[in-house]
Amino acid sequence: MSALPGLVKRSYEMLKAIEGIENYTWEEVEGLYSIVGKDLGQSAKALLDERHDGAGLHFMKVIAKHIREAVEAKDEGKKVILIPFNFPPELIHAFENAVPLTTEVMSTIGVVSLEGQGEPYWDYAMSLGIPDYVCSANTIELGSALMSVEALEFTPDAIISGAPGSCDVNSKIHEFVAEYLGIPELTIDKTGGGKTDYQLYRKLFLRMVNELEKFVGEEIDEDRIISVTERANECTELYWELHELKKHSPCPVPNMFTLFTYGTRFTMWGRDEAVSMLEKLVDVAEKRLRRGEYPAEREIARSVWVYTGYYIDLYDLWIWMENNGISYLTDGLNSFFPNQFEIETKEDALESIVSSAWNYPMTRQMGADNMGIQWFEDLTYLAKDLNANCAIYCGHHSCKQTQSVFRIFRDEANKIGIPVLRLDGDAWNRRITPVSVLQEMILDFVQNVVAKKRRRRRR
Amino acid sequence: MSLSKIHEIAATLENEYVRKWKSEGNAVVGHACIAMPKEMAEAGKILPFRLRGAGNADTSTADSYLSRYNCSLCRSCLELVLNGSYDFLDGFVRVRGCDHWMGTFDEIAHARKPEFVHYLKVPHLVNEDTLEFFAGEIKRLKEAFEGRFGVEISEDEIVRYARIQDKINEKMREFYKLRFRKPNFYGSDAIAVMVARESLPSDIFFPLLDSAMAEKRKIDYRAKVLLAGSPLDEIELVRKIEEMGALIVAETTCFGGGAFWNMVEYDGSDVYEFLARKYLENLKICARMFGEYAYRKNFIKSMAEEAEVDGVILQHNKFCDLFGIENAKLRMDLEKEGIPTLVLEKEYASTADIGRIKTRVQAFIERMGR
Numbered sequence: 001m002s003a004l005p006g007l008v009k010r011s012y013e014m015l016k017a018i019e020g021i022e023n024y025t026w027e028e029v030e031g032l033y034s035i036v037g038k039d040l041g042q043s044a045k046a047l048l049d050e051r052h053d054g055a056g057l058h059f060m061k062v063i064a065k066h067i068r069e070a071v072e073a074k075d076e077g078k079k080v081i082l083i084p085f086n087f088p089p090e091l092i093h094a095f096e097n098a099v100p101l102t103t104e105v106m107s108t109i110g111v112v113s114l115e116g117q118g119e120p121y122w123d124y125a126m127s128l129g130i131p132d133y134v135c136s137a138n139t140i141e142l143g144s145a146l147m148s149v150e151a152l153e154f155t156p157d158a159i160i161s162g163a164p165g166s167c168d169v170n171s172k173i174h175e176f177v178a179e180y181l182g183i184p185e186l187t188i189d190k191t192g193g194g195k196t197d198y199q200l201y202r203k204l205f206l207r208m209v210n211e212l213e214k215f216v217g218e219e220i221d222e223d224r225i226i227s228v229t230e231r232a233n234e235c236t237e238l239y240w241e242l243h244e245l246k247k248h249s250p251c252p253v254p255n256m257f258t259l260f261t262y263g264t265r266f267t268m269w270g271r272d273e274a275v276s277m278l279e280k281l282v283d284v285a286e287k288r289l290r291r292g293e294y295p296a297e298r299e300i301a302r303s304v305w306v307y308t309g310y311y312i313d314l315y316d317l318w319i320w321m322e323n324n325g326i327s328y329l330t331d332g333l334n335s336f337f338p339n340q341f342e343i344e345t346k347e348d349a350l351e352s353i354v355s356s357a358w359n360y361p362m363t364r365q366m367g368a369d370n371m372g373i374q375w376f377e378d379l380t381y382l383a384k385d386l387n388a389n390c391a392i393y394c395g396h397h398s399c400k401q402t403q404s405v406f407r408i409f410r411d412e413a414n415k416i417g418i419p420v421l422r423l424d425g426d427a428w429n430r431r432i433t434p435v436s437v438l439q440e441m442i443l444d445f446v447q448n449v450v451a452k453k454r455r456r457r458r459r
Numbered sequence: 460m461s462l463s464k465i466h467e468i469a470a471t472l473e474n475e476y477v478r479k480w481k482s483e484g485n486a487v488v489g490h491a492c493i494a495m496p497k498e499m500a501e502a503g504k505i506l507p508f509r510l511r512g513a514g515n516a517d518t519s520t521a522d523s524y525l526s527r528y529n530c531s532l533c534r535s536c537l538e539l540v541l542n543g544s545y546d547f548l549d550g551f552v553r554v555r556g557c558d559h560w561m562g563t564f565d566e567i568a569h570a571r572k573p574e575f576v577h578y579l580k581v582p583h584l585v586n587e588d589t590l591e592f593f594a595g596e597i598k599r600l601k602e603a604f605e606g607r608f609g610v611e612i613s614e615d616e617i618v619r620y621a622r623i624q625d626k627i628n629e630k631m632r633e634f635y636k637l638r639f640r641k642p643n644f645y646g647s648d649a650i651a652v653m654v655a656r657e658s659l660p661s662d663i664f665f666p667l668l669d670s671a672m673a674e675k676r677k678i679d680y681r682a683k684v685l686l687a688g689s690p691l692d693e694i695e696l697v698r699k700i701e702e703m704g705a706l707i708v709a710e711t712t713c714f715g716g717g718a719f720w721n722m723v724e725y726d727g728s729d730v731y732e733f734l735a736r737k738y739l740e741n742l743k744i745c746a747r748m749f750g751e752y753a754y755r756k757n758f759i760k761s762m763a764e765e766a767e768v769d770g771v772i773l774q775h776n777k778f779c780d781l782f783g784i785e786n787a788k789l790r791m792d793l794e795k796e797g798i799p800t801l802v803l804e805k806e807y808a809s810t811a812d813i814g815r816i817k818t819r820v821q822a823f824i825e826r827m828g829r
């Protein structure tokens with residue numbers, strides 16, 4: 001069909017250039033905008049914004065490395081394992097001869113960094129007869145992976161599916177790709193949120209580790225996995241430091257740091273790159289706190305986004321909100337509730353990874369005994385802990401589970417005085433709802449519901 | 460006579476036998492998936508009644524609970540729960556099917572607060588760990604039934620009902636075979652039979668089926684078709700398809716052959732282990748089970764061959780992730796093997812869809828050279 005190279009191939013070429021950048025001025029960013037066009041320009045402006053003090057560039061380098069390692073792994077005889085976002089990459093980092101590539105991160109990179117966003121890859125998947133209500137988060141990257149049969153994209157060696165029990169569409173599209181490309185798929189399953197569910201999940205996870213060891217042809221080395229999980233512990237500590245900083249008002253942690261945090265979690269957790277990324281985020285936020293920096297005159301809304309954010313225009317949504325006094329404190333994708341673990345043996349390390357996987361966003365909420373209640377409890381806990389005064393649901397059109405229990409979430413949140421805005425759009429596909437409409441709805445909600453409520457409370 | 464009785468039962472929710480069952484002090488629980496171990500419920504004098512949309516296309520109240528991105532069959536069922544049509548149920552078993560059903564049961568619990576909702580957790584994989592887990596889940600369901608309805612469910616009684624189910628499954632296979640070569644029944648009859656089975660005590664259903672099978676009909680058709688895909692209880696829709704000349708002679712769906720064709724018989728082993736194997740392994744016919752795509756494809760292929768069909772209709776409701784994606788792959792693979800295939804996306808019970816569906820079926824019949 002299309003002769004356009006695949007998403008991984010294109011992102012690899014594009015991000016290779018970014019890895020070489022050291023310093024830049026704002027004028028250069030503006031200049032870049034006029035050269036690279038609107039799609040990439042908006043992202044560059046957002047990522048390289050002055051308030052991030054270099055953290056956006058640092059983040060792009062982390063992602064660039066993630067992609068480079070996957071693309072170059074083949075030449076080094078290593079296996080590339082395509083993992084979904086709800087799977088801890090540290091398990092793959094524990095292998096000497098395997099590297100992870102994260103589906104949803106790749107889709108997001110496609111959306112934020114390529115001209116035409118993820119549309120060519122989405123369209124490719126549709127051309128094969130896949131229905132148009134599947135999840136763009138995975139279908140963009142997986143659509144691109146399907147192009148490898150035409151030698152337009154690079155093929156992963158195996159796929160891990162971590163969503164059965166929490167997301168049908170995610171699991172199903174991964175299965176489709178594995179079948180279509182004829183590559184092995186390793187699957188885990190979450191049956192609920194209780195003790196016996198955990199026991200089964202753990203068994204299935206360890207069974208999968210075993211299969212992975214056979215597939216890669218290497219038994220995980222004890223020292224290596226211990227070192228990976230120790231780095232993961234360091235990351236966890238920094239994650240919570242950043243969380244604490246978000247409690248200040250106005251929020252010293254820029255909106256986009258939430259995205260940088262989970263982008264790092266989904267790719268490099270357990271590696272030095274993740275530790276230095278999170279150190280950078282904490283460092284920048286601390287400095288901003290000391291200097292009392294906040295881009296708007298006043299922080300009007302402290303919002304928790306209860307599922308995903310929108311990735312279709314980073315500048316006109318994430319930066320725009322902050323410039324309008326709307327802090328994006330955290331979102332569902334950032335709800336890892338990570339723990340630190342005592343690690344002395346390979347078994348300890350594996351147990352810690354199983355436990356992190358079990359607690360992953362989406363797996364934790366949508367794989368619970370009652371999706372609506374667990375979702376409500378987790379997100380309102382975060383909202384309260386971060387002194388949020390409102391919640392926003394992106395209304396991602398493919399999310400059948402969140403869509404089906406949103407009513408429960410909203411009714412319960414209203415009972416405890418948290419107003420909730422329900423938007424209607426696709427987080428990774430701009431064709432569904434224009435950014436201007438989203439802006440209008442957010443502003444309307446903030447001015448007419450959140451700000452009024454604040455004023456009433458003050459009186 | 461029996462066939463028309465079956466159609467009558469399929470057209471109502473609370474049928475006369477359910478009323479009688481309840482008047483005798485027995486309970487009825489609603490569920491929505493073939494993973495529900497029927498014999499376990501019946502052994503406790505609890506009738507497992509499978510939720511269905513009963514052709515209801517109005518989902519206006521349900522839409523304010525679920526979203527318009529949810530499957531219209533689920534929305535239709537929720538509407539019927541909300542408007543009281545299912546008030547004869549004494550509770551629900553939230554059998555883990557797909558995401559849409561899980562949300563539907565959560566909204567039922569939220570909106571109606573029924574006194575009994577039990578979550579039967581069903582794994583998505585079949586291996587020794589999941590089978591052991593599922594056996595434990597079946598025991599938990601038994602305890603929940605006993606606790607809630609004050610009954611005692613003995614293993615002997617479960618075995619007795621398991622043997623009855625075996626007989627019914629055997630009879631159902633015979634009934635299906637009467638539709639294959641020289642068809643004696645319409646597909647709409649078969650769906651009505653399946654719906655009735657899911658709405659009746661087994662000792663009522665068995666003789667009804669037996670006598671209905673004697674009522675062979677004279678059937679006109681242009682092409683023989685197998686129906687696969689998501690759960691389909693829309694008798695009216697099947698009738699419309701058949702009016703075009705496409706006779707449905709077999710179904711692999713879970714409101715069809717998928718519910719019994721491959722089900723194993725009781726073999727004397729531990730009851731809970733047996734039930735876990737029986738239901739979890741049979742569930743491989745459903746797109747919710749991972750790592751089993753080849754099994755499903757072969758099931759469709761072998762049934763298509765046995766029924767000597769001219770083509771396969773792969774249908775799903777809009778927003779059904781599991782079968783929407785699966786059908787794309789099945790179409791590729793079945794066509795590759797020379798089996799003409801039509802993918803039909805539809806809304807549950809939507810009359811607005813009928814014209815479009817008829818045109819597509821007509822084109823399909825022509826494509827099959829009939």
Ligand code: SF4
Pocket residue numbers: 135136137138167169170308362396398399400
């Ligand atoms: S949970 Fe929602 S956003 Fe995440 S993969 Fe599933 S459908 Fe997509």
Ligand code: SF4
Pocket residue numbers: 491492493494555556557689690713742745746747
């Ligand atoms: S389609 Fe699958 S999950 Fe749904 S009711 Fe049928 S067997 Fe159960």
